Amino acid sequence: MSQLEGWVEQYLALHAQFRPVDASFMGLPGHDDRLPPVGAEALDKERHDLANLLQRVEAWTGEAGTAGERLDMWLLRSQLRVTLREARERPRQHNPAFYTGEAAFGLISLLLPSVRPTNTEAVLARLKAMPEFLATGTRTLAPLNLPADWVERARKEAEALEALLLRGLSKHPDAQAEWREPAAQAAAAVQAFALALKVGDADPACGRDHLEFLMREAHALPSSAAAAEQRAQAAFDHLGSELVKMAHELDPARSWQEQLADLEAQHPALEDVQATYQDWHNRALDAAGGLVTPAREYGLAFEFLPEWAREAAGALYFLFYRSPPAEHPGGGSLYWIFPPGDDTAAYLRGQNIPFIKAVHAVHHGSVGHHTQNARARGAASRLAQLGGTDCASGIAFLSAGTLVEGWACYAEDLLLEAPGFYTPQEELLLKQFEFRNAACCLADIRLHTGQWTLAQMRAFYRDEVGFAPGRVWAETTRNSIYPATRLMYWLGTQVIRELRAELDLAPQVFHDRLLSYGCAPVTLIADEMRRQHPQGTV
Template identity: 85%
Template sequence: MKELQTWVERYLDLHAQLRPVDASFMGLSEHDHELPPVGPQALEHERHALANFLQEVEGCPQHPDTAGERLDLWLLRSQLRVTLREARERPRQHNPAFYTGEAAFGLISLLLPNERPTNGDAVLARLKAIPGFLAAGTEMLQPLNLPADWVERACKEAEALEALLLRGLPKHPDSREDWQQPAAHAATSVRAFAAALKTGDADPACGRDYLEFLMREAHGLPYPAAEAEQRAQAAFETLRSELVEMAQELDPAKTWQQQLAELEQQHPALDDVQNTYQDWNARALDAAAGLVTPAREYGLSFEFLPEWARDAAGALYFLFYRSPPAEYPGDGSIYWIFAPGADTAAYLRGQNTAFIKAVHAVHHGSIGHHTQNARARQASSRLARLGGTDCASGIAFLSAGTLVEGWACYAEDLLLEAPGFYTPEEQVLLKQFEFRNAACCLADIRLHTGQWTLEQMRAFYRDEVGFAPGRVWAETTRNSIYPATRLMYWLGTQVIRELRAELDLAPQVFHDRLLSYGCAPVTLIADEMRRQHSQGHP
């Protein structure tokens, strides 16, 4: 379908113009020298361009013949509908953290190692663009009543960005002398931007109608928020009971919380942390035999976070594992290990062996995001190859979320089918992960439908779910900015589990086929797999 292919490329061109930092992460490098266009005129142009494009696509009936074409058409319509409604009702330009995040990752996207050399001229161009970008943001935000936590997040990110500009850039191996003065000017503008922010009292919730729109149009979920909430509530209660029962079977004298706290004391020595990551990643690849085909042909290197990024990484969306640019992924990617700080004991508790195994080696590495990203780059859908790319504030297309996070969470439990990979105590940790995901699904829905305030959500996380105090504020603030992002973990996992039970394929066949479609709503992938199954493919 030539017309569909033309539309897809036109959309990617438009996406890169409107979101050039995201495009850099995706490997669409034509706009690497730019920051996003901002201001009332830019926002109006975005709305106009998206509306016209959507009208064109929806006015021309299409009947795709292949799975890749069907996914491309659905994803194209989804992206146009979702980004248009966002631009009309919840513009990212009305969020102060949008400006700090884009300015920071506009640079970071060009500084991270990949198979292409650092484009120093593009870094210089973006450094020079930061003052004007932030000044336009100040003007855009000035008349708005901003949620207090969004302002606080932007201020935290501004401090991290200033550290990157003044202390990080000079440490980068490709640092240039002509970056120095523009970086200093940019740092001054960052301080001015943060100082001009005014804390308001706006409700960050998006409302039930908007949330259900995202569930339907971005995630392809066939049920309303109330049904998703009921499912999550039932799972939350069941999983809490199962946690108690599992702990009692292991040691009746200790609660599951106490047993998990003891797991934190089981960690490698400080000088063996890196080897432990590498070792368990390799063991996970071996343990997956017969369950899924890991991406052994695509390397994963575990390295400590470079010095140029260390002062900035804590307050920014700086990920351990970031999907490489799909347009030029090279032959492998890097997994960052955060370096120890002043409190070595706390650092090692966070680097406990159970967490390294389940979260770093499986969820993000080995058969999790690493294999999922490698397989996505071979998908027949052009948009599904790109949608799961990690960008400045999240994945490129929200529509990729139920597959991307659903698979990674599912993969943690998949290795329960590999005898001996997890200890009984680590199985309690996996149950806690699922318990938290069901809780986060509940909280996402209840916050954005107006049932809970942000403070009630935080109390739930703190008192009933057991999140670490330092994580609660960041987790809830992020969720308030990005509705329908936390529910996609648990709901995506559930779709995969239900589909596997329904199709009853050999495990490796099922999982390889699931990942072969790329980053699209898992409900759409399920439909394609049912179609293939009904046609007699074993």
């Protein structure tokens, strides 16, 4: 093992030690029976261990000779710098939703279907660890002035976690009688944690300096926050005009908002919802021929959310699609379809075919996250294999975001190049998606640089962007907790588009090589592709 390989494995060991729930999602062995260590002593040890490894890495005078080594070295430094600074200035232990999210997904990570049997002993161990984990959280948070919305999010998650503990676990196919009493004790601890939370009035913004640090050190973006904001504003204005123009060409008498609302009527019959997801996934795989090589060798099956998770899923970061652990992925994965509730008509409007096609079949499934995740597992960079893993509250490494989300948003538009895949009305929907992504980039920057309050951000989303009212609060609260996460969608997509125009490779060659590098900042992948194709030749 080389010096670099040794450091990468040391870092992953540290990551798993302090974030064992992440380790479960990644498939890193030996940590499934633990919740994260918390409290002042644990935070001090994390800072010390990260600083010690970073000092050794930054003193290295060796050379990374291959693309995989260069990406590993950059990602290693990035993860150490970002994680250390956050541990010093914005510790996750000072966020009440950290405790509810880790507790919930500490269990869920072990309960999701896998090629390995459910580790029932690990579930039991995490159930037993939950009361002390949450009690320590209560002591840690008690003296802090907490943003009010962070507290509200934690309380919502606590309610969902209680439902999982008291009613969901017993419905799991591998439920054990010995889980019942520890689950009841854990539920009482969750309730006590939520009741002890005190609403404060702290500003959730991270500040311009920290935001630009994340843009530079996590995303490897060359521009300042001000330059990115200016670019996103210009795009937002242009895309808004494009929406008006496209809508006028389709139907001069009706606005783009009215025309998009009509798409909700294009839905399958209730009994055909599941088959519609699978059908459009398969059609997208076929339509991508000549544009990218889809992951046909790695299956994706669409199933309704299992009963054990249904009551808890709504308030948690319970995704439609999660790639299985990279360390033991098996031969395929599941895509959850949320089942109908009491209002069947509203449910079917949400299950409209244009949305299923673009968001579920393309963005998350087929050539989007599904293919991207499958290709990442073969990357030469060890850290780029793992960085895009969905964990308790987001991807494992923020540095993976411009590729992970940049690619999935880009993939939606890529199939515009497949004749007949989208209708003209669906092209209007895609334009709205890009309009919203540019808006979210703007909002991310303006919130965290102090130009907007959360209330102003919410008014922008509601009045100028057109987000559904039920989505606005959750979207903005999440963005306030995780700075530099919403900007990575639109900025990542732009880097991919510009690189493709610059290199002028055959589409399938370009896209396959882009995805072959794994989950790393797309600007670094662009540098590696320029090395390989200095004149854009195959």
